[in-house]
Amino acid sequence: MPDVLPPNLPLAIPPRAPLLDVHGLKKAFGGMIAIQNVDLRIAEGSVHAIIGPNGAGKTTAFNCITAFVQPTAGTIYLGGERIDGLPAHVVARHGVARTYQNVRLFPNMTALENVLVGQHRRLHATFWEAILGSGRFRREEAEARARAHHYLAFVGIPQRAGDLARHMPYGDQRRLEIARALVAGPRILMLDEPAAGMNPAEGRALVELIERIRTELGVTVVLIEHHMRVVMAVAERITVFNRGAILTEGTPGEIQADERVIEAYLGRRSGQIAAPAASPEPQRQMEARIA
Amino acid sequence: MSEVPRSATEPGAFSEWLRRSTWVDHVLLAIRISVAALVLVGLAGGLTAGTYSAADFVSFTMFGLTIGSIYALIALGYTMVYGILRMINFAHGDVMMIGSFAGLFAAGALNDAGLLNALPLLALPLVLAAGMAGGATMSLIIERIAYRPFLHVRSLAPLICAIGMSFVLQYAARGLFGTRNRAYPGFGWMEGTVSLFGLIVPIPQIVAFIAALIVLAGLLALVKLSPLGKAMRAVAEDRDAAALVGINVGAVIVATFAIGGAMAGVAGVLYALVFKQITVFMGFALGVKGFAAAILGGIGNLGGALLGGLVLGLAEALGPALVLEGFGLPAPYQLKDVIGYGMLVMILIFRPQGLLGERLASKRA
Known part of the structure; x- marks a missing residue:
């Protein structure tokens, strides 16, 4: 990109480039496709949640972005620099930090x-x-x-x-x-189920911590989370994964109102927010259906 | 049961143990008792026989510390590689042999140039540096050829490769250098002995012990203080997590092999100074000793390798005189390896994690 915009263009038009820009991400383990056609745009300074049933490919997407595994296809840009294909420690040095589902x-x-x-x-x-x-x-x-x-x-x-x-x-x-x-x-912090195993009080403390990470440190946060209370409290935007692809994306209000999300993720429409972490369906079954 | 409880709080601890234990426990206990009895009887016999004077024992101890510090240098290479890759580098002993020969050639060249006598104090560090360079280079070559392809593969292949590399090195060296015993050219000032606190000690022993201490101190400082040391510990604990905090795992592995090889090279040169002769097949026996020392101390633990090396060296040096002599065995020193490997077997049975090691129950292993 040129440093100076041409003078005849109005300055207001180009929207701010996202900090993390993932396009067409795909990961296949042998013949089993874990994720495909995943596009993610994470705005700088935002808190962005990724939700979806177990086995939907959320952690696989994290693993691809942090070069923990190499994606089969797709591009990943961080702040305009391409980071896919780099080794994990170089990606980390570009400013991508993460935590794990099972603490490491x-x-x-x-x-x-x-x-x-x-x-x-x-x-x-x-x-x-x-x-x-x-x-x-x-x-x-x-x-x-x-x-x-x-x-x-x-x-x-x-x-x-x-x-x-x-x-x-x-x-x-x-x-x-x-x-x-x-x-x-880091420029972006990726949290994989940070509230897993936490009680409601700890969950509230976590919400507060994520807020402070964003406001006091200015770090963009992406989190995978099953606790809806936490997600709805912190996230500005939510991306919903289902069966290895993105189902929809929107604000917490839009997601809560989306019939497809409620069906795919929250179960039958009963008004209650179920704990989807308990969903017993194993990853392999889910992905066998996509493939 | 007819046994009367000794107290209300402790109802027959022994009968309880008897009830809970299996015949394996009984056999192990019997082994423990008989080993302890053997050692005690031998000690009593050895000490009362009076074959050796107190001065003899002190000089055995000095020798044990010297050979023990050489074992420790070798053991550190095994333990560092194990800590990071969870793999035994069976070619490590032969890396030491290569370092020893690198030192031999450097010493020969210095001798031909007349420097060995002109600058005797400078010559030794140069020879040691050659040994380190030889060991480190060979270690890096082995890592690149035999281990890196298996970095992300869980299989026995690297182990087989390690054994293969060991033979490749031995027989390549045999072809290139011949099978006869080789000796370093004499360092004038290292001939003879000094008298230290009324003891007569050969100079090479003192030189080897001090050099080993300096190298070991440098290594410990490196691991405890430098960023590389911290990165090595992190990679040893969790390779993937280390990469994700920005540590270049490949570079840390390469550095580990280089350091381990360099220390093996130092060990090879020091061994040659103390024992005066080297062969292309020396790597096997000394490698096994270093490996035993690493296991003895607790594999994966640097302090353990150091301790294991010294304990093994002391046991070999003192054991024959102290214990075997007591049984009136002829030529007890021929049996020093029995003591060394006997200790290894005992450790593996009774304390498999080693002297300083931690239990690996649920860890990857």
């Missing part, structure tokens, strides 16, 4: 060390500077520690700094994983 911390490191590792790409001191304890190394190290403590406090677990990750309660492990993701200074 470094279990035998303390909370503080987990967050320190999250800053890996910020450290520049060389081996010899580290061994000799040079000024730059000590300054970087002190900064890294201060930043780590700051983010532990930000997610609400400052008292856990010295605890081994595997000894922490589940809810705190989830918060620690978010702190580890945030400390790298």
Whole structure:
């Protein structure tokens, strides 16, 4: 894109380019198509939820975007730069951070060390500077520690700094994983079922945390979530996945009113919001039908 | 049952154990007791026989520390690679052999150039550097050819490849360097002995021990302090999660092999200095010793490799005199490997996670 717009074009017309722009994403595992024709546009500074029944391909889409798996087809742009096809650590260095459905911390490191590792790409001191304890190394190290403590406090677990990750309660492990993701200074944070296993009070605290991530840190948030209360409270836009493709996209109000969503995802129209996490249908069955 | 409970709170702990245990537990307990009894009887006999003086035992200890630190250097390579790839690099002993020969050729070249005698103190670091370079290079070549293709494959193939690489190295070296024993040219100042606190100690032993300590300290500093060390720990704990926080996993693996190979190279050079002769087949026996030390300390644990190496070295050096002598065995030193490997078997039976290792019950293993 040119730096300066041609003077004869009205400035108001071009809509702001999305921060994350996914087009035609497809992932096949052998002959089994997990997702196809997935288009996602995540606006900068927004909170965007992805919902859908189990096996709909939500996590597969996350895995493709973070290069955890390589997509079969499609393009992924982050802030105008193409990131599909890059190795996972390079994608992370472009500013994509994520958490996992089943928490993946470094279990035998303390909370503080987990967050320190999250800053890996910020450290520049060389081996010899580290061994000799040079000024730059000590300054970087002190900064890294201060930043780590700051983010532990930000997610609400400052008292856990010295605890081994595997000894922490589940809810705190989830918060620690978010702190580890945030400390790298990402542009976009992808949360995979952050509220899984949380009680309503913890869910409310999570909603508040996501709000603060957006407003105080200015980080765009994409989350996969089954807890409708959480989704409706935080998301500005919602994308609904079903059977490996996108069913629809809209504001929380539009999604709640959409008959197809209610049928595909929430079950029969009974007025009650069911917990779809309990849906027993295994992924393979679902995808066999698409293929 | 006729047994009377000893107290209200503890109703016959022994009968309870008897009820809950199986015959396997009984056999294991019997083994424990008999091993302990053997060691105690041997110790009593050895100490009362008075074949060796106190000074002898101190010098055995010195020798044990020297060979133990060489085992530790080798063990670290096994344990680092295991920590990161969950794989035993069976070619590691032969990497050490290559490092030893690299040192040999460097020492020969320095000798021909007259530098060995002109700059004796500079020559040793140069020879060590050659050994490190040789070991690291060979380790990297092995990683590239034999292991990287299997990085994302869960199978026994890398293990088979490792064994294959071991033979390739041994027989390539045999073809290139010959099978005869080779010796480093004499470093003038390293001939002879020094007397230390009233003990007579060969200089190469002291040099090897100090050099090993320096290298080990450098490695521990690297792992504890540097960003690379932190990245290595992260990759060892969860490779995929490490990649997603921005760590270049491939680069960390390469660095691990390079460091492990360099330390094996140092071990090869130090071994040659202490034992005076090397062969192309030395890698197998020493590799197994290093592997045993890594298991002894707890594979995947750096401190454990260090401890395991020293314990194995000390057991080999002191065991024959202390324990075997007590049974009046002829030539107990011929049996030092019995002690070393006997300890390995005992550890595997009674403490499979090693001295410092953690239980791997539910972890990938």
